[in-house]
Amino acid sequence: MKKIVITLIPLAIFVGLLTLLFLNMGYHNETVPSPLIGKPVPAFELPQLYEKGTLTEQDFLGEPWLLNVWGSWCPNCLYEHPVVTDLAQSGQLKVVGLNWKDEFENADAWLKRLGNPYDTILVDYKGNVAIDFGVYGAPESFLIDANGIIVHKIVGELTPDNVQNEILPKLAQLK
Amino acid sequence: MRLFFIIISLITSGHVNAIEVYDFKNEQQRELYQELTEELRCLVCQNQNLADSDADLAKDLKDQVAEFVINGQDKDTILAYMVQRYGDFVTYNPPLNPSTFFLWFSPFMVLLLGAVILIYNIRKKQK
Numbered sequence: 273m274k275k276i277v278i279t280l281i282p283l284a285i286f287v288g289l290l291t292l293l294f295l296n297m298g299y300h301n302e303t304v305p306s307p308l309i310g311k312p313v314p315a316f317e318l319p320q321l322y323e324k325g326t327l328t329e330q331d332f333l334g335e336p337w338l339l340n341v342w343g344s345w346c347p348n349c350l351y352e353h354p355v356v357t358d359l360a361q362s363g364q365l366k367v368v369g370l371n372w373k374d375e376f377e378n379a380d381a382w383l384k385r386l387g388n389p390y391d392t393i394l395v396d397y398k399g400n401v402a403i404d405f406g407v408y409g410a411p412e413s414f415l416i417d418a419n420g421i422i423v424h425k426i427v428g429e430l431t432p433d434n435v436q437n438e439i440l441p442k443l444a445q446l447k
Numbered sequence: 448m449r450l451f452f453i454i455i456s457l458i459t460s461g462h463v464n465a466i467e468v469y470d471f472k473n474e475q476q477r478e479l480y481q482e483l484t485e486e487l488r489c490l491v492c493q494n495q496n497l498a499d500s501d502a503d504l505a506k507d508l509k510d511q512v513a514e515f516v517i518n519g520q521d522k523d524t525i526l527a528y529m530v531q532r533y534g535d536f537v538t539y540n541p542p543l544n545p546s547t548f549f550l551w552f553s554p555f556m557v558l559l560l561g562a563v564i565l566i567y568n569i570r571k572k573q574k
Contacts, residue, residue, distance in 0.1 A: 304490060307534040373503065399507045406532040408490035408504055 306406050306425045313339075313420045314404035321371055321379060321393035329420055336423075336446050337366040338439070339414040340390070340430070341402060343374040344382035346410040352429035357389040359435055365415075365443055369393035372402050372410055415439055417446050469513040480516045483525055484509055488537050496539060 342349040360367040369390035415424040489500035
């Protein structure tokens, strides 16, 4: 009897491991938790897509805002565009675009075709500021409070679901 | 035979061209750059390091690392820069802290378990 139990141990470990790995398949995602949550927005000075002059993080103090990282080359930005538009039009917070590693002509054509939901669009042509924000793919969105503290980050596209259950509740807490 | 050499030289020349060219000031800088890009994870293709990755962001991060190295920054400063932005996940050599205890010590636990089983079996045979 004892022998049978001992020989069954490796099998039990194997099955246990298999179960763990299988369960993890459902939960696993490639989202890297941002170390910037709760910290001030990294300092930047960026040109704008349509207006002259540069803006810095200081220009956005005073009200909560959403920084949405996008590019005309990014397929999922196309997918989230209606959601970004709805959120911006709802007037609940200022939505700012960060046009990441994009050519002006392409970005302009993209916005003309789909509509421009943004309050203003910052241009990060070289991608340095995106690195400071810890961006590793587009789209990404950062919810920033009136004092310039990063409150929340969404990696991947905004959806009606994460706007309703993450962005808006976090925004409500800020007010 | 001549054709063979031409083909070989074509293949190898392409390979040499694929290596990024940075103007390092000395061999130590080149080595530091190699070391760092092997230790840093590409966040786009998460099971590759920066050195192996050809993703756009990986190129940007490699440029950034090279720039720091050329400007004479040390290894710890450059790693801290990356960890501040992307978290511990960015390094393949994660720091020892409560959230990584299991990662660091689980292999030793398995080793210990193996040792216990081994000793148990040896003792049993000796009886």
